Amino acid sequence: MNLISAVVLSVLVNLGSGAQNLTFPPWFLFGVSSAAFQVEGGWNASDKGESIWDRLLHTHPDVIVDGTNGDVACDSYHLWRRDIEMCEELGVNVYRFSISWPRLLPSGFPNYISEDGKNYYNNLIDGLLEKGIQPLVTMYHWDLPQSLQDLGGWANPLIVDWFADYARVLYTLFSDRVKYWLTLNEPMVICDAGYGLMGAPFLDDTNIGLYLCNKHVLMVHAKAYRIYDEEFRHLHHGMVSLSNVALWFEPETPADTEATKLMMQFYEGRYAHAIYSKLGGWPPELEKLLTENGKREGYPYPRLPPFTPEEIEYVKGTYDFYALNHYTSKQVRKVDPDKAGSWPYYGSKEIGADMVNGPAWERALSATWFAIYPEGIYKQLLWMKNNYGVNNIMITENGLPSFEPTLYDLKRANHIRNILEQVHRAMTEGVHVLGYTVWSMMDNFEWTSGHKLKYGLYAVNFTDVHRTRTARESARFYASVTRTRTIPLHETMDFE
Ligand SMILES: *[C@@H]1O[C@H](CO)[C@@H](O)[C@H](O)[C@H]1NC(C)=O
Ligand SMILES: *[C@@H]1O[C@H](CO)[C@@H](O)[C@H](O)[C@H]1NC(C)=O
Ligand SMILES: *[C@@H]1O[C@H](CO)[C@@H](O)[C@H](O)[C@H]1NC(C)=O
DSSP states (O other), rough: HHHHHHHHHHHHHHTTSSSEEEETTOOOOOEOOOOHHHHHHOEEEEEEOOOHHHHHHHOOOSSSOOOOSSSSOHHHHHHHHHHHHHHHTTSSSEEEEEEHHHHHHHOOOOOOHHHHHHHHHHHHHHHHHHHHHHHEEEEESOOOOOHHTTTGGGSTHHHHHHHHHHHHHHHHTTTTTOOEEEEOHHIIIIIIIBBBTTSOOOOOOTTTHHHHHHHHHHHHHHHHHHOOOIIIIHHHEEEEEEEEEEEEEEEGGGGHHHHHHHHHIIIIIIIHHHHHHHSSSSSSHHHHHHHHHHOOOOOOOOOOOOOOOHHHHHHHTOOOOOOOOOOOOOEEEEEOOOGGOOOSHHHHHHHEEEEEETTTTTEEETTTSEEOOOOOHHHHHHHHHHOOOOOEEEEEEOOOOOOOSOOOOHHHHHHHHHHHHHHHHHEEEEEEOOOOOOOSSSSSOGGGGGSSOOOSEEEEOOOOOOEEEEHHHHHHHHHHHHHHHHOOOOGGOOOO
C-alpha cells in the first residue's frame, strides 16, 4: 500500500466507523471484465485466423482516434498469468473474458480446431479455477472471422448455423469447467455500430443490413442457448444468457414521455423483448413505427424482418439470467425527425428525439459526454424486473471512462461505490442481482477510441514491450470491497 492509499483508507475507516455500511450477501459475485480483441494481441500468433477488427484496423487505421490497433493490445495472449494474478489481487469471484472465434477456429468453421488456441483458453480457465475464480465466458465480443464476413456476416441467415457450430465446440471443450456463458456481447453494437460506420465491419447500411442483423443476432443467441439446454445442461448445470447494453432514458419534460418509451424499445427492447417478454417477438409499437418509416422511404419490406410464430416461440425464454451492461443515462427530448441528432446510433432519427444529459448530472472527468447518474442503474434494474418479470440479473459491465492516465483515479473508485449503492438499493427492494463485473480490469484497446480512453482498474503501459500493469486507486478500493463485501458510507468517499 502506498502513502496515498493509506491516507484514503484511514479516512474511510474513521468516518465509516459507527455507522452502517452496506453489505452484499456471500453468494453475490464480484468480478472484472475484458474482451479478447481488446486485450489478447497475438493477432497473427500461431494459426489464428483474421477477424473483422484485424481487417478494419489494418486497412483503415484512420477510423481509430490515435491510429493504434489490436495487434499487441495488452499482450494477454502471452501475459495471461499476470491477468490471473491481477484477478487474485482484486479478490474477485469471477473473471469475465471472451473467446476469439478466429483464434479457436481459424477458418471460422469447426473443420479444424487450433491446438494453440485451445491451449490458451484451457490455461486461462484452469489457472483461474486454481485460484478459486469462476470464468464467465463471452462467446462473441465482436471479432467475427473475416472469412464469415466475406460470406455476408451478420446479414446472412446462415450465421445462425455457423454460430451454432462454434458454440457447440465451445461447450464441448470448456463447459465441464465454465458454468457462466454469454453468447453475444451487446448485439446493439454488433448491428447498429457495425452497419452504421462505427465499428467493424464498418458498413453503411442502416436501412437493410442493420435490421437483418437484428433478427439474426436473436436467432443466433436462441440456437446457442437451446444447444446448451438440450445437449449440455444435464451434464454441467451451468447458465447461459447474452449481455445487452442499456442506457437508462428518462423524459426531459412530461411531453417527452412517449418518445422516451420508444427510445427504451429502440435501444433495449429491440434486443430484449423477443427473449424476455411474455409476448415475444419485436416490441409492437417500435415495429409499427419502423415499418412506417421504411414505407415512407419506399422500401417494400418492414425494417424489422418479421418473425414466424415458430421463431417467436423458439427465441422466447432463452435465458437463465439477464446480463446487463450499463454505463450511463440520457434524457429524451422530442424533436422534428429531420432535426434530430444521431448520437448514439440511429434511434433519434427513427423516433424523432434527441438525447441530452440531465442538467444536474455530474460528468466524467475529461470524458465529459459521459453523464454520471448512479440512480440510472437502480431505475434500469427495476424497469427490467417490472417490464419483463426477470428477477435474476447479473451486471456484466459497468465502469467510468477517462482520458486521464492518472493512477490516482478517486473519481472512478467513487463511481463504483455509488453504483454498488444503487445496486444494493434495488436488491433491498426485491431485485435479485447475482453479481457485478467492472469494465474493465485494465486499460485496453478501446475500439475506435484506441488507447486514449481508459476504463482500467489497472493502468497498462502501452509503450513498454512488457505491457506493465499497475494498480490504480480504484483497484485498491475495489479489492477492499471484494474482501469486506461491503461498501463504505457515502460521506467517506466523496473526494472530488
Ligand atoms: C465500515 O467500513 C469501513 C471501511 O471499510 C470499516 O473500517 C468500518 O469498520 C465499517 N463499519 C462497520 C460498522 O462495519
Ligand atoms: C504478425 O504481425 C506483425 C505485425 O503486427 C508482423 O510484423 C509479423 O511479421 C507478422 N507475423 C507473421 C508470422 O506473419
Ligand atoms: C512506460 O514504459 C516505457 C518503456 O519501458 C518507459 O520509458 C516509461 O517511463 C513508462 N511510462 C510510465 C508512465 O511508466
